Amino acid sequence: MIVKQSTVSNNAYFVIPEDSDDLFTLRRVIEPGDYVIADTTRAVKQEKEYGRPDRGERVKVRLSIKVDRIELDSTVDRLRIAGNITNTDNELVSRGTHHALTVQAGDMITIDKDRKWQEVELKLLRKSGDGSTPFVLVAIDTQEAAVARVTGTHVKVIPNIYSGQSGKRYATSAKGQNLDTFFSDTAKTVASVLGENDRIIIFGPGETRRRFYNALEKNGVPKERARVVDGVDVAGEDGVFVFLRSAQAKEAMGESKLATVSSLLDQVMHMVRKGENRFAMGLKDISAAASAKAVESVVFSDSVFRSADEAEVVKLLNAVEAQGARTYAVDSSTDIGLRVSSLGGMVALLRYALR
Known part of the structure; x- marks a missing residue:
């Protein structure tokens, strides 16, 4: 999240969300009564003296709601x-009418609370995205490759790239040429999603992963930002998800949000097997733990918003954050998100057992 205080008002901040985690953060920070300024489009209909109004045209406008x-x-x-x-900056758009903004990653908005911001609100804004290195994953063998970008706890997988190799183990006249083209196509895909601070992790069966690593520089991808990981012998999209569930991912991705969340879930499942009570699942149990100020960390999936009142969930998350707990949002479309969703949509690690 890019955050900058407005020079017009001490109570206003410019923000640019960079990924889905940042959108979760904005959902927790913005509340009814706040003012949001953004560039958008709106349909404007021209009234006719004799006849119905036309269908209108969409005009670009900066407005405050x-x-x-x-x-x-x-x-x-x-x-x-x-x-x-x-x-509004357009006289064709009337004040007092209702409007809905759609904010996506990369959109700039200004939030004005018309009051002094609370410390927990500023903390949420400023920490969103901090300390989380994005990774580009490449799961490759001689037949196929998949490229995925991991930002925070979210994974975006690009469809498989195929080499067109016959699969025969003996040398054929076009095999080396096809592989060079395959490496070039895969490297171009990596370059298209590679951010300024991204790290590259390459894995897969056989020696293809090392051959691709050695071909990076020739194809315009900085080799010093990449590393090869052994022990994950699956390529393609399946290989990406196998890697994310592996011990190699936790070691290679260090203190990334995804690795942290995976470790937290492993701790919770370990406690479940051992019969320890230093965890809570679901909105009701975590709310009780928050009342006792016992929450250490919370992992929640977007699925919780479909089974509980959004305002109630946001109030709880902000309360535990104010108590010093860490909160992590995960996407229910990912493997880790599905694990959290199956546990009630929210899982908390506690400082001490409540029973």
Whole structure:
């Protein structure tokens, strides 16, 4: 999340969400009564003296709305903010009418609370995205490759790239040429998603992973930002998800959010098997633990918003954050998100057992 205080008001901040984690954060920070300023489009209809109004045309406009509703879209990668228009730079757009903004990663908005921001709100804004190195994963063998980008706890997988190799183990005249083209195509895909601070992790069966690593520089990808990981012998999209569940992922990705969340879930499942009670699952149990100030960390999936009141969930998350607990959002479309969803949508690690 890119955050900068406005020079116009001490109570306003410019923000640019960079991924789905940041949209979760904005859902927790923005509340009814806040003012949100953004560039958007709106349909403007021209009234005719004799006849019905035309269908109108969409015009670009910068407007300010007083928020009365905010919710995450079901796809998680969009945030909907609705309210009445309080100001606009286009005279064709009337003040006082209702408008809904759709905010996605990369969109710039200004949030003005018309009051002093609470410390927990500023903490949420400033820490979103901090300390989380993005990774580009490459699961490759001689037949196929999959490239995925991991930001925070979210995984975006690009469809498989196929080499067109026959699969025969003996040398054929075109085999080396096909493999060079395959490496070039895969490297171009890596370059297309590679961010300024991203690290590259390459894995898969056989020696293809090392051959691809050695071909990076020739194909314009900085080799010093990549490393080869052994022990994951599956390529393609399946290989990406096998890697993310492996011990090699935790070692290679260090203190990334994804590795941290995976470790937290492993701790919880270990406690379940041993019969320890230093965990809580579901909104009701975690709310009780929060009342006792016993929450150490919370992992929640977007699925919890579909089974519980959004405002209640946001209030709970902000309360435990104010108590010093860490909160982690995960996407229910990922493997880790599905694990959290199956445990009630929210899982908490406690400082001490409550029973």
